[in-house]
Amino acid sequence: MIKERKARTGRKDTFSSILYELFFAVLALFAFVFPNVSAQAPTQIAAPLVGNAQTGKDLYLRYSCYACHSYDGHGGAGARLVPMRMTVERFSTYVRNPRQMPPYSTKLLSEAQMADIWAYIKSLPVSPEAKDIPLLAQIMKGR
């Protein structure tokens, strides 16, 4: 009996588990398709962060973001930031725990400040492509 109950319980658990996993699979798919929404907690919709680009520029310079990413985000020792493809939430998450660059915790930069920096980067103009720069096009043709 004990074994049978266990077995039945096991089946029920398996079924629950499938439902449970299916729920999160759908959620993950939804998150993949709608990345801006996916960053929000499923049970609580937070107000979207709105950054101030001018304040962000001051922070970008003060916290030496320019040192690795250049004054206007085109990269250098660090990655190119322009065009900014991350959401503000994704950006913040990355900067808190990055793969390579120095981490910036909430003690150092608040979520609001992170949004300001993101807004500044988002405002920076995108460079022309190499093929549209005559000098680079000419260098590329050279042997």
Next chain:
Amino acid sequence: MAKSEQPVGRRRFLKGAAAGAAGALVVKTAAAATVEPQAPPQQTRSVPASPQNAQLVADTSPPPAREDPRIIDRPASDFMVDVIKSLGFEYVGANPGSSFEGLHESIINYGDNKMPELLTCCHEESSVAMAHGYAKIDGKPMLALVHGNIGLQHASMAIYNAYADRVPVFIIAGNWLDGATRNNGVNSYHSAQDMALIVRDYVKWDDEPASLGAFAESAVRAYKIAMTPPMEPVLIVLDHDMQERPLPATPPRIPRLTMPAFPVGDPNAVRETARLLLAADNPRINAGRMARTPAGITHLVELAELLQAPVNGGGDRVNFPSRHPLAGTGGAAGADVILNLEVQGGGGPGFIATQRAPNAKTISISSLELYIKSNLQDFQHMADADIVMAADAEATLPLLIEEVKRQLTPDRRRALQERGATIAEVHQQARSVGMESAAYGWDSSPISLARLCGELWAQIQNEDWSLVSWQGFISGWPGRLWNIDKHYHYIGGQGAGAMGYGAPAAVGAALANRKHGRLSINIQTDGDLNYAPGVLWTACHHRIPLLTVMHNNRAYHQEVMFIQQMASRRNRGGDRAHIGTTITDPNIDYAKMAQAYGMYGEGPISNPKDLAPAIKRALERVKKGEPAMLDVVTQPR
């Protein structure tokens, strides 16, 4: 008639005439001083008397000693110049110092200031770093004279750079060896019992000869040692008093300089290396300080093309043409046979063995196996290798090429050609990626380094140009944008990573380029220039054509990033990373600095659209044979 009958002694006549002339001269000088014309003194004619006894004695005695007995017509330092000339030095850099004043005087007078010509340097570090840059272009050492103790200590950082960069520099330091005769005060401060001890850890050989014959032998031996791989600086400490003594009637012999044949790899090791390379699916060649001469590049191209193997040319020498289809890593596939040519160091902490197959074989050919010192750790970690040849890589390449040719079958050759096509494709893709990266921030202000290098290339590509500065601090843009295929197209970096090398090495390299009419370009970091900017004056004074373009990011920028990283790891942020690392408040005006030293200077230039016309103006100056500087305010990297 009566007057003509008076006897006038010849000597007295001459004395009288001399007195008259002297009087006229005095009057003329005085007139010049007081401006107002004065009447000439009245000429009086005295009647000569009969010579007195004293006069007779004076007239018939031998003349007094014409010269001060301290005068030495032929000092020993003249012979030292003969020795130096026998070694073919073109230039000697020196900041003047009394410990080598005898040799200094002999170089400029007895030696006629030719071969070598004395270059006035404002710092001993500049003298040696100039010699460092010179040797990288010319392939032979320049001479540097440094003052006892203090000059050698000033020079020490530059000596260490040259040592770590395997570059020959010939240094002579003055010394007052004899404690019994040297003066108190500065002479004693500038003397040492064992002066070479100051730099012995990073010169290949030193000596303090006690006689002229020993000097001749030591100098020739030192030159030979400096020029034998691995090439390094050498030092002769030269006694001050020995320079000033009279040269013996029969000067000592100057030994003949005969360079040794450089060590080459063992034939069995060369044979096995060729076998491994030909059998490899994905071989890769890494070149460090390999090409000592233009032939090194030619040999490496031939080997790479035979094997159809990718070549990582490194950043310390021009080993391989930057636009050769085989230049690069060859793609993501792990290399199964790796040939390291004069590559230093192996896997230490943090080393990631990327692009290496699990059971890859490694072969190393390096002259550094023949020579190592213990104190300074420039030798780095030991590299794991399956075959190690203690030999000069450039000298060994012809043997390896012959062995590869001997073992290469027609079938294998066809297979290798297919591999070569794939590697060429990877090379082209890397070039495209580099070009796309160059576009980022193309119109930014401050000016991007890609833009700076692109604008420079547009104006020098049809010249016989030479980049005489390191590209490590400028993100390697010349290597990505320029066609670097000659040994003088690039001179690599500092060696030991010590700042203060850049500006003087550029001037020294430009000096070596001058006789070939080459256009020398120095992309100069601001922090480096401020160590010893007096070398700008040396470039002006000696008419050394050189275009210096400031990479003025107003910081010791590497350290900005390091401090920022350190602060962030400690959860303290990077908002104070600028303290102690930036060069602002006030900003330095490099155009004015150049002008102060007598150089054409323009800037600061922040707008990228102003860059091309400014380069054109500065190049016009340089092509006329003078140095010029553009101060370009740049992005950090």
